[in-house]
Amino acid sequence: MFFLIIFLISSLAQLTHADPYSGGAPGAPPPPSAVAGKEFPPQTFFCNDPHSKCFGKNINCPQQCPMLKPASPKDKACFIDCNSIKCEAICMNRKPNCKGIGAACYDPRFVGGDGVMFYFHGKTNEHFSLVSDSNLQINARFIGRRPQGRTRDNTWIQALGFMFNSHTFSLAAKRVAQWDDQVDQLVFTYNNKPLAIEEGHLSTWAASDSQLTVERTANCNSVIVKLPGFVEISVNVVPVTKEDDRIHKYQIPSDDCFAHLEVQFKFLDLSEKVEGVLGQTYRPGFENPVKRGVAMPIMGGEDKYKTSSLLSADCKYCIFSPENSDGSANSLVLDPTMTTVDCTSRMSNGRGIVCRR
Known part of the structure; x- marks a missing residue:
């Protein structure tokens, strides 16, 4: 009996001092990007696609943003x-x-592929094509x-709403009366x-049946949608704030x-034939019809x-016609770094100025 009591006490002591993060079984440590509060060497990526411009090169993340997926959603990421x-x-x-180029925010204000800022109002409870290409809608x-x-x-x-190949995907913000940053308001369909x-x-x-991925970039209300080889979309859900309502008198x-x-x-x-409210602005030779230098340049x-x-x-x-898409249309040469361009200036406040071309 004495030895049994000693054994039980010893077992309880071990349980009390067990690793609270072990989950009851040993496992692989979390990746560096998932560990908050720790510093790791900048990550490196090797370009192994022979068709890419940087084939055979190692590209290092800078010290200012050493991680591809930082642990804190507030930190900048390495792209x-x-x-x-x-x-x-x-x-x-x-x-x-x-x-930035490719943005669509506010009462919808777009920044086109040509760097020109414009508004497209559409109509309440109706749907409009932002991008229409042979293989993507x-x-x-x-x-x-x-x-x-x-x-x-x-x-x-x-x-x-997205259409590609034979697949569809959608994401939407829920209707909500009072906004709470800690409550997720995104809904998805596939x-x-x-x-x-x-x-x-x-x-x-x-x-499981396509290359589509969705990753949350905050605990809730923010995601990145990736369709490799086609598009990446960063999305954030926000309310119309009381301050916005006061300034713009939205009522x-x-x-x-x-x-x-x-x-x-x-x-x-x-492709060079891309259409859509936003897509058309990426076409070579597109002549943007919006008025420059006005407070609200409107795209019809x-x-x-x-x-x-x-x-x-x-x-x-x-x-959009994936069954008839044979790849014969010429593809545009898109500079991925152009998404970082800030299409405003102190003088223009972004009123229809051109950031490139």
């Missing part, structure tokens, strides 16, 4: 693209830069309201079925804060780019 001109890594936030659903005495709707992008993505920074979902009701998406697209492959085209639903490609100018 490496083996098709970049200088074969150098750059530091970027993983959330949308609303002043991206639509947006607009929400909004018309304040008393105004002649048009104030609108925001509430959802995005191939027309609801999709649950676990909350938590760096939580990732990958499709936001008390039961809806109009949660909407801030988005930035990084296109990796577009509602009649050309309106679709019947979030996941349809039936607008007048839509060209």
Whole structure:
């Protein structure tokens, strides 16, 4: 009996001092990017694609952003693209830069592939094609309201719909009365079925029958959607704040804060025939019709780019047709670093200025 008591006491002592992070069984240590509060050498990436500009080169992350996926969502990440001109890594936030090329934010304000900032208002509760190419279709659903005495709707992008190959994907912001940063307001579908993505920074979902991935860039309300070889999209859900409402006189009701998406697209492959509200601005020789130097340069085209639903490609100018895509259309040469350009200046406040070309 004496030895049995000693054995039990010893066992309890071992349990009391067990590693609280072991989970009951030994396992591989978490990757450096998942460990907060620790410093590691900058990460390196080897470009092994013989078709890339930087083939055969090791690209190192700079000290300012040593990690591809930093543990803190507030830290800048290291971005490496083996098709970049200088074969150098750059530091970027993983959330949308609303002043950068490919952005669509606010009451929708876009920055086109030509570097020109413009507004496209669309219409409340209707859908419009942002990008339509032979192998990729991206639509947006607009929400909004018309304040008393105004002649048009104030609108925001509430959802995005993607079509590629035979697949569909969508993400949307829920309707919510009172905004709480700690409550996730994103909903997803894949191939027309609801999709649950676990909350938590760096939580990732990958499709089993395509290359599509979705990664959370914060505990909630922020993601990066990747379709390798086609596009990367950073998305953030935000409300219309009381300050925005006061400044712009939106007359936001008390039961809806109009949660909407801030988005930035990084296109990796577009054809010279690409269409869409945003897509057309990437075409070579595109002559942007918006007025320069005005407070709100407006891009028309509602009649050309309106679709019947979030996941349809039936607008007048839509060209999505994956079954007929033979790759014969010339691809555009896209500089991935251009997404870091800030398309504003102190003098213009971003009013229709050109950042490149």
